[in-house]
Each structure stands twice: as C-alpha cells, then as structure tokens.
Amino acid sequence: MLLCDIGNTYLHFFCRGKIWKERANSITKKNPEIPIYYISVSKKNEKKLLESHNKCVNIEKLLKLDTIYQGLGIDRKAACLAIQNGTIVDAGSAITIDIMQSGIHLGGYILPGLASYKQLFSAIDALRMEFNFDISLVSLPQNTRDAISFGCIKSIILTIQNVAKDDCIYFTGGDGKFLSRFFDKSVYDNTLVFKGMSKVLQNNLKGSL
C-alpha cells in the first residue's frame, strides 16, 4: 500500500515501513498499477500528484475523529487517529499539540515552528544569529545567542509539559526528534500520520478490497 501526505512544501510517501519525501515539481514515477491513498493540505501540490499518477484516492472523508475542534488540519487528524491516549506533537513549520483521551480528541493548540522563531529574530539586527541547540535550560543565559535559544526552546518545552502532564508524548515532524529528548515519557515516530491513515484504511477497506 502506497500512502502520501501532501504538505505545503513536500509530499511525504510511505510504503512498507519506508518513508521519504519528494518536491511537488519532481515527483518520481510510481508503479501505475498501485493506488496512492493520500491526504492533502495543499490544493496546488495535490494537483501535481494527480498529474503524476492515475490511481490516486483522497481518503480525507474516511478520517473521522471524535472532536469538537473546528478546522483541524487533515494531517493533524491523521496523527491523532494513530493514538488512543496521549499528547501528539507535530513539529514542522508550525508546532501543533493535540491531546487524545480514550480515542477522543480533547483539543489542541499551535506554536510557531523552530525555523519560524529563527526567522523572526533574524528580522531584528541585534538578534540575527544561529540558535544554540545545546543550550542549558536550567541556568540563565549570559549572552544574546543563548538568550534567544533559551527563550524559544524553553517556551515550547514548558507549554508542551504543562498540557501533557504525565501523558506519554508522541513526537513527529522535522523537529520532533530534537524536542522529544527534553521529555522522559516520549516517543519519536515520523510515521505517525501514516499510522493513522493505515489504521483508517484497514478498517474501511476490509471486505471492499
């Protein structure tokens, strides 16, 4: 089964436990006999996938999450569907944090992504510098580079901690691995979105395939 998660920058593919990303303008040819089951947050990139492959199936409508949240992105929904209990953190261009309890989505919130924080500070002359990712979050910073790194990383960590409490935290996305190391009870899994998609597909395609 070939799965695809179409984002604003990349198309992420998943097949037999393997995950890889491709740019919308250089999608490689896939076996035309194999259907691509996909979700998308980008109309433009979705069009590119449809042009590159004949058998594409948008499975958005199959992803039913028990929630009262209005406007939850389809990729967030997929990641949440993979987890029964816990906090899900998708750390990409934005960082989304969602809480699942007994298969029910309790709500969630959004922080800027690490790259956005960096970009933001780069607009201020005196603060235009690289982050220090080895910063201590215990002792107070004593220079500007540490001060902006500490501020951003600590504010992200504290906010996740505050909401997750003692839950297990499931990290995914480009900066998920980095952030997961600040938490004892955490799992990094860059296939979380695809696990949710697979779960839904398996439930729905039983019998019909």
Added chain:
Amino acid sequence: MLLCDIGNTYLHFFCRGKIWKERANSITKKNPEIPIYYISVSKKNEKKLLESHNKCVNIEKLLKLDTIYQGLGIDRKAACLAIQNGTIVDAGSAITIDIMQSGIHLGGYILPGLASYKQLFSAIDALRMEFNFDISLVSLPQNTRDAISFGCIKSIILTIQNVAKDDCIYFTGGDGKFLSRFFDKSVYDNTLVFKGMSKVLQNNLKGSL
C-alpha cells in the same frame, strides 16, 4: 530633567513623571536650554535627535550593571538598574526577561514580541488571523484562532512564571500591561527604563551640576 530612550521605532521622552513617544522624522522642538539625557539602541535615530537639539548627553557609560551577560541592550540595562530584586519583563517588539537579585543581574532571555508571533503565523495561509486576547488559558482550544492565541500567550506566561518563581514581576513596554494581568505578584510600570536612568543620573550628577 528631560530623558530620552531612543528605540528602533520610536523615541520615548520622559519629563516630570510624564512619558510620551515621537517618531524620529518628526521630533518636536524642545527648550534649547534644557539638556536631553539619553540612551540609544539606534544609531540612525540617535542622529535625528542630535540634529533636533543642541544639548544632548549620551549617558550610556554611566549605566553600570553588575552582570556577566555579554551584549545586554542599554535599555534592558536601564530597566534592570531600576530594580533591586525581581524579574523585569520588557514586552515590546521582542520580550526580554531579566532577573535581578540584590542589585545583581543574574541573566536573562528573549522571546518574540506578541506582534511578531502574529506576523509569524500570517506567513501560513491557514493561520492568518487575529489573536483572541480573551482566550482562556485553562481549557483546551477548539478552533484555529484560539489555538494560535493560546499557544503564544500560554508559552510566554509559562516561561516568565518558570523563571520568576515567587519574585515580584515588573512589566514595562507596549504589551506589558496585557501580560501583567496574568500574574498576581506583578507591577506594570512604563517608566522603568527612565527610573533606571534617573537613578544613575542622580548618583552621578550629585555635585557636578
């Protein structure tokens, strides 16, 4: 005594308990007999002040703060000098947080300003919206607008709380009033920078004037 704090956007003036701001390109004429004691983080705007008034005295060198922090902005230094014990939060285009203990600066860190957070999200189509400043920070958000408001405000609050602990928190700057209402043990004082400048001037000018 006329004081001026020259920032990147505005020049803030202070005289006899009154505070006001002016743009660098439209500085009003001041009494030419009165010296303006100033600090500046903007060479460009400093030049404008010097062009507009003959008697200007940069008091940067008088502001001596006991700290090992490298590269502390002169306005941060002035605000810190106003406080013996406590946490100082200057919430402007960036949010700086500094800790003072017995007149010694223990360190500090930097977060993006509220306006920067908004600007940051506006880069992502789906997240381009106004903040909800009346957001509850207790219950989990159930829509995108609340999700980005909750993320930003809560991450700022938690990070200040974590470092300040039981200290009194002194807020200043454009968003200081808004942020101060999330803390019981807090003071909002938009003259903090000028209080530090006055203190230093009073100590240094004794006898010499």
